[in-house]
Amino acid sequence: xxxxxxxxxxxxxxxxxxxxxxxxxxxxxxxxxxxxxxxxxxxxxxxxxxxxxxxxxxxxxxxxxxxxxxxxxxxxxxxxxxxxxxxxxxxxxxxxxxxxxxxxxxxxxxxxxxxxxxxxxxxxxxxxxxxxxxxxxxxxxxxxxxxxxxxxxxxxxxxxxxxxxxxxxxxxxxxxxxxxxxxxxxxxxxxxxxxxxxxxxxxxxxxxxxxxxxxxxxxxxxxxxxxxxxxxxxxxxxxxxxxx
Amino acid sequence: xxxxxxxxxxxxxxxxxxxxxxxxxxxxxxxxxxxxxxxxxxxxxxxxxxxxxxxxxxxxxxxxxxxxxxxxxxxxxxxxxxxxxxxxxxxxxxxxxxxxxxxxxxxxxxxxxxxxxxxxxxxxxxxxxxxxxxxxxxx
Amino acid sequence: xxxxxxxxxxxxxxxxxxxxxxxxxxxxxxxxxxxxxxxxxxxxxxxxxxxxxxxxxxxxxxxxxxxxxxxxxxxxxxxxxxxxxxxxxxxxxxxxxxxxxxxxxx
Numbered sequence: 420x421x422x423x424x425x426x427x428x429x430x431x432x433x434x435x436x437x438x439x440x441x442x443x444x445x446x447x448x449x450x451x452x453x454x455x456x457x458x459x460x461x462x463x464x465x466x467x468x469x470x471x472x473x474x475x476x477x478x479x480x481x482x483x484x485x486x487x488x489x490x491x492x493x494x495x496x497x498x499x500x501x502x503x504x505x506x507x508x509x510x511x512x513x514x515x516x517x518x519x520x521x522x523x524x525x526x527x528x529x530x531x532x533x534x535x536x537x538x539x540x541x542x543x544x545x546x547x548x549x550x551x552x553x554x555x556x557x558x559x560x561x562x563x564x565x566x567x568x569x570x571x572x573x574x575x576x577x578x579x580x581x582x583x584x585x586x587x588x589x590x591x592x593x594x595x596x597x598x599x600x601x602x603x604x605x606x607x608x609x610x611x612x613x614x615x616x617x618x619x620x621x622x623x624x625x626x627x628x629x630x631x632x633x634x635x636x637x638x639x640x641x642x643x644x645x646x647x648x649x650x651x652x653x654x655x656x657x658x659x660x661x662x663x
Numbered sequence: 664x665x666x667x668x669x670x671x672x673x674x675x676x677x678x679x680x681x682x683x684x685x686x687x688x689x690x691x692x693x694x695x696x697x698x699x700x701x702x703x704x705x706x707x708x709x710x711x712x713x714x715x716x717x718x719x720x721x722x723x724x725x726x727x728x729x730x731x732x733x734x735x736x737x738x739x740x741x742x743x744x745x746x747x748x749x750x751x752x753x754x755x756x757x758x759x760x761x762x763x764x765x766x767x768x769x770x771x772x773x774x775x776x777x778x779x780x781x782x783x784x785x786x787x788x789x790x791x792x793x794x795x796x797x798x799x800x801x802x
Numbered sequence: 803x804x805x806x807x808x809x810x811x812x813x814x815x816x817x818x819x820x821x822x823x824x825x826x827x828x829x830x831x832x833x834x835x836x837x838x839x840x841x842x843x844x845x846x847x848x849x850x851x852x853x854x855x856x857x858x859x860x861x862x863x864x865x866x867x868x869x870x871x872x873x874x875x876x877x878x879x880x881x882x883x884x885x886x887x888x889x890x891x892x893x894x895x896x897x898x899x900x901x902x903x904x905x906x907x908x
Contacts, residue, residue, distance in 0.1 A: 765874060
């Protein structure tokens with residue numbers, strides 16, 4: 420690498436990540452800042468109810484094993500995705516919750532993007548609000564996620580990096596291209612008029628470049644989510660964030 | 664460009680694009696409301712961002728410079744929406760300040776008009792011209 | 803039952819206006835959209851909200867499809883004596899739901 424390029428690369432790497440919050444309008448930020456006005460809290464309250472609702476043959480709830488979420492789930496969302504010690508695969512928080520629901524609570528799976536699934540994820544995520552994201556960066560899955568992020572996709576032949584690294588801060592149509600960080604999920608999008616998962620957002624960005632989105636349970640989707648978290652190192656968790 | 668692609672890609676919900684309401688239609692609605700009573704500009708405020716990030720959810724506040732109890736009702740109209748009526752809001756005996764905040768949908772860049780009906784039979788009006796950068800694909 | 807967040811101060815001074823915030827989980831389907839098959843999605847909105855303090859009305863609101871999904875309201879009320887603040891809303895299917903919160907005058 421030429422010295423100038425190397426220097427540039429180092430500078431880019433050193434720059435602190437910028438949350439999508441800072442690119443949103445004052446009205447959208449105000450909506451996120453007031454818990455009584457943030458529509459994401461409708462889902463948080465749903466999740467809080469789910470947390471202590473018995474399900475499955477043993478009549479157990481999340482609370483039966485994890486008790487008070489404000490204590491047991493504190494800081495958890497800030498260190499996901501992680502490499503699961505059993506499967507040795509990257510696992511997102513949503514996948515961990517689904518695993519607990521199906522294997523430990525032995526209850527029917529919650530449909531992805533359902534109020535109950537998003538609610539639980541938002542309620543668990545809220546317990547880390549304000550804490551810096553910090554996931555382990557030293558696995559080959561992170562490198563694989565980075566390669567996916569930098570690979571040109573779809574009929575538009577654009578990589579995530581071309582928009583979110585190279586053109587962040589620039590305008591696209593009426594919207595500012597954010598750096599594309601995962602620190603607010605699940606989040607309330609004005610465009611969706613609803614809460615949605617990080618996976619839903621990735622799917623949107625992939626269909627946006629006319630690419631076939633990675634399947635929700637695919638290794639690629641988890642690797643991408645893992646790399647996004649590494650890339651957002653130190654950004655504070657904002658769940659439930661509000662974005663345009 | 665991106666938005667169009669996103670919409671084409673997800674294609675979950677496509678908008679019907681009905682004709683927009685027109686300033687003439689809104690003027691007629693306001694005439695029905697006000698009748699022959701006096702209608703003045705000012706002494707009330709319609710608060711909306713002039714640049715709207717996403718027309719699906721636009722924060723709006725309507726307030727009247729008046730004692731609690733002096734205002735009968737507030738009415739909101741959007742000239743550029745397919746259906747121009749947005750809300751009618753009337754104050755009861757236990758109302759506090761004559762002020763209400765909500766969130767509305769705006770289909771496109773347009774003029775939004777608020778009318779306050781006072782208990783003394785007079786009317787007040789305020790309006791805002793705004794630019795919707797990403798229009799809501801629905802009303 | 804839809805989820806509702808109704809936030810009023812626990813204690814309010816007698817006769818002084820206080821702010822109340824209301825969030826209702828509702829799609830406010832405008833009747834202006836088509837689904838992926840091109841079929842019109844029927845209108846389904848909350849069309850009326852009535853708020854009372856005990857038996858006396860605070861406000862009455864008619865809503866149209868231009869009210870955003872998950873309706874949000876901030877309004878002002880006054881109380882002369884402790885009581886119950888009640889919100890009752892009705893949707894296009896005629897379903898009515900009521901939420902209450904106590905207000906204590908100090």
